[in-house]
Amino acid sequence: MPREKGRQLVAQNKKARHDYHVEDVFEAGLVLTGTEVKSLRQGRASLVDGFVDIEFGEAWLHGVHIPEYANGTWTNHSARRKRKLLLNKHEIREIEKEVSAKGVTVVPLSLYFSDGKAKIEIALARGKKSYDKRQSIAERTANRETEQALGRRLKGMAD
Structure with missing residues (x-):
């Protein structure tokens, strides 16, 4: 049973809804290190430059800034490293098929904790x-x- 219940918002990309027509929204899990989770729990992240790329049948999140944990040691993470997204294969295939069409990109909309697990809401979007x-x-x-x-x-x- 999770200690936390509900949804706790960490970061939101308001600029994405202004710059893009959002067509389809997906919820994905994130593969994070311990210091990244601690930094997110402090409410520190920026999704502004983020995008999703499909490489070898896996979804990767690029350009999202999660700052280093202040009390971290040599095990601290790099702030802008690429992070793996946890999606089903049919979701990845659907995203890959849509992105191959002209003018469609995948942008992060929000980063949050849902029942204690870090989740990200990504969207297939077309530029305005x-x-x-x-x-x-x-x-x-x-x-x-x-x-x-x-x-x-x-x-x-x-x-």
Whole structure:
């Protein structure tokens, strides 16, 4: 029985949802060393430059920065080493098939602990153009304004 229950978020890649159209999302386990886990438990990680690559039928996470553990000794890990992802073979084949299509990449969305185990949420994504980004911002602004107007109306305030 795990000591921890639920989901504890460590890092999130908000820029990925801004820069890409997210098509399909997968949850994968991570192969980590002890000092990496301790550093993650302190809430220290950055997913900004991360991407996933398929090599010889295995999924690898590149470019994710997990800083060295402050109290670590000579057994400390390197901050940007590549880490193996734990996925099923059919998931890896599906990802590999989609990535071979033009314009699709695999980006990490969030890193978290689920019931005490480190997990990462990765997504098949297609890059947005600049006009798509402007359209997303306009939609978000319009939705926020309608929510605010609805809230004011429910409180009985004038528009």
